[in-house]
Amino acid sequence: MKQALGPGEWRNWAGTATATAARRPQPRSEAEISAAVKDAAAAGLRVRALGSGHSFTPAAATSGVALDLSLWTGVTAADTRTGLVTVRSGTTLRALNAALAELGLALVNLGDIDAQTIAGALATGTHGTGARLGGLATQVEALDLVLADGSLVGCSASARPELFAAARVGLGALGVLTAVTLRCVPSFTLAADERPMPVERVIEEFGALAAANDHFEFYWFPYGRQALVKRNNRVPPGRPAAAPAGRAAAPMPGWRRFWEFEVMENAAFGTLCRVGRTAPRLIPALNRLSSAALSARSYTDASYRVFVTPRRVHFVESEYAVPRESLPGVLAELRRAVPRLDDPVMFPVEVRVAAADDIWLSTAYGRDTAYIAIHQYTGLPYQAYFDLFESVVAPVAGRPHWGKLHSLDAGRLGPLYPRFEDFRRVRAEVDPEDRFGNAYLGRVFGPAG
Numbered sequence: 492m493k494q495a496l497g498p499g500e501w502r503n504w505a506g507t508a509t510a511t512a513a514r515r516p517q518p519r520s521e522a523e524i525s526a527a528v529k530d531a532a533a534a535g536l537r538v539r540a541l542g543s544g545h546s547f548t549p550a551a552a553t554s555g556v557a558l559d560l561s562l563w564t565g566v567t568a569a570d571t572r573t574g575l576v577t578v579r580s581g582t583t584l585r586a587l588n589a590a591l592a593e594l595g596l597a598l599v600n601l602g603d604i605d606a607q608t609i610a611g612a613l614a615t616g617t618h619g620t621g622a623r624l625g626g627l628a629t630q631v632e633a634l635d636l637v638l639a640d641g642s643l644v645g646c647s648a649s650a651r652p653e654l655f656a657a658a659r660v661g662l663g664a665l666g667v668l669t670a671v672t673l674r675c676v677p678s679f680t681l682a683a684d685e686r687p688m689p690v691e692r693v694i695e696e697f698g699a700l701a702a703a704n705d706h707f708e709f710y711w712f713p714y715g716r717q718a719l720v721k722r723n724n725r726v727p728p729g730r731p732a733a734a735p736a737g738r739a740a741a742p743m744p745g746w747r748r749f750w751e752f753e754v755m756e757n758a759a760f761g762t763l764c765r766v767g768r769t770a771p772r773l774i775p776a777l778n779r780l781s782s783a784a785l786s787a788r789s790y791t792d793a794s795y796r797v798f799v800t801p802r803r804v805h806f807v808e809s810e811y812a813v814p815r816e817s818l819p820g821v822l823a824e825l826r827r828a829v830p831r832l833d834d835p836v837m838f839p840v841e842v843r844v845a846a847a848d849d850i851w852l853s854t855a856y857g858r859d860t861a862y863i864a865i866h867q868y869t870g871l872p873y874q875a876y877f878d879l880f881e882s883v884v885a886p887v888a889g890r891p892h893w894g895k896l897h898s899l900d901a902g903r904l905g906p907l908y909p910r911f912e913d914f915r916r917v918r919a920e921v922d923p924e925d926r927f928g929n930a931y932l933g934r935v936f937g938p939a940g
């Protein structure tokens with residue numbers, strides 16, 4: 492059972508990071524954010540902005556000043572003609588999606604939950620799936636930040652372009668984001684099709700499947716022979732979506748949404764996980780059971796209601812971005828090695844895709860990417876599994892998600908990112924005293940100055 496947190500105490504969603512801050516101000520304006528940074532400097536304290544705590548890494552942890560931006564929310568400007576929308580940095584994706592829907596707009600691509608703040612999600616390179624689409628940071632047009640000296644600056648492709656290239660996926664290392672301007676698209680509907688397929692076939696046809704669908708991903712339960720393939724495709728405005736069986740697909744009725752997402756994917760799966768944790772030797776059989784129980788479903792809904800699903804069963808996760816063509820080899824190696832682990836794995840592997848982008852620390856920088864995410868149920872041993880995974884993705888230049896568990900440091904990350912040294916240079920320029928540093932940033936970037 493979770494313990495209540497004391498004053499200044501902070502714990503992330505997965506319970507993999509905790510910290511106790513000296514101060515936890517809740518600014519309500521840019522001036523208050525700036526004042527909090529200046530006050531911290533005067534007191535010799537470091538500063539980290541808090542998002543929703545959904546990173547598995549201790550990216551937000553600090554014993555200095557934890558800036559709680561939960562009162563710094565809302566859309567401040569929107570142009571429905573251009574799709575440009577400016578939002579305060581503490582706004583959650585859930586609130587943002589709702590506000591955009593009211594305006595007849597939407598984000599072109601999203602990850603699979605909406606609990607994160609927009610700034611927290613950007614900071615670690617949060618992404619969804621889509622062979623022709625990038626992660627959230629590729630949807631950013633401009634940013635406002637409070638720098639280490641307390642000044643408020645704006646950046647975009649034309650104003651301070653280097654700061655913009657660095658800060659879109661910046662791990663909060665360059666300053667406190669105060670506002671984000673996003674390029675949104677008109678609201679759209681997605682037709683979702685989810686069905687089991689033999690995992691060998693999915694791997695064989697991976698390139699074609701990724702290319703043929705707007706948003707393609709699959710889950711594979713280690714030990715199972717079936718993968719659950721998810722294809723989400725845009726429905727052209729005014730045209731009803733046809734379900735593969737020939738019936739018109741429709742939004743899932745509320746009761747069925749509750750049954751499928753809450754009962755089957757969360758409550759029932761949570762029960763299986765608890766059984767597995769009590770009797771780990773049953774896990775391969777439970778895993779095969781989950782795999783065999785996969786069933787097909789098709790529905791259509793507003794894009795953000797299809798992208799996002801509730802995740803109530805807690806887990807730990809590591810995710811690596813690999814060049815897309817190396818995915819089959821990585822999965823073949825995992826399929827061979829995972830059954831030999833001493834501690835069995837309870838959670839599925841998730842595979843997604845993204846297009847190459849030019850954001851310095853984006854995990855998809857300069858290459859069309861496949862993402863492989865591995866998970867383990869909370870409370871079950873995971874270290875050997877995660878170490879094995881790192882050894883499999885290292886030879887193909889795998890880049891870890893900045894918000895998910897990994898063991899890489901600056902020495903190993905530098906060669907993976909052609910603009911790593913540029914990032915460190917910009918960081919040294921805007922934060923020479925390491926005001927926004929913490930232990931995690933020290934590991935992945937080295938000292939700031």
Ligand SMILES: Cc1cc2nc3c(=O)[nH]c(=O)nc-3n(C[C@H](O)[C@H](O)[C@H](O)COP(=O)(O)OP(=O)(O)OC[C@H]3O[C@@H](n4cnc5c(N)ncnc54)[C@H](O)[C@@H]3O)c2cc1C
Nearest residue numbers: 542543544545546550602603608611614617618663668894
């Ligand atoms: C259940 C679950 C599902 C997930 N699904 C996905 C997914 O589909 N795709 C994906 O890519 N990732 C996913 N993630 C990872 C998640 O999106 C990232 O870890 C994200 O960074 C979390 O956002 P947050 O608001 O919780 O930020 P936090 O974890 O609280 O903070 C992340 C970083 O952002 C910094 N930060 C926060 N606010 C600011 C600010 N205003 N200015 C500067 N820096 C700031 C923090 O200091 C920290 O360094 C998932 C995580 C969980 C737990």
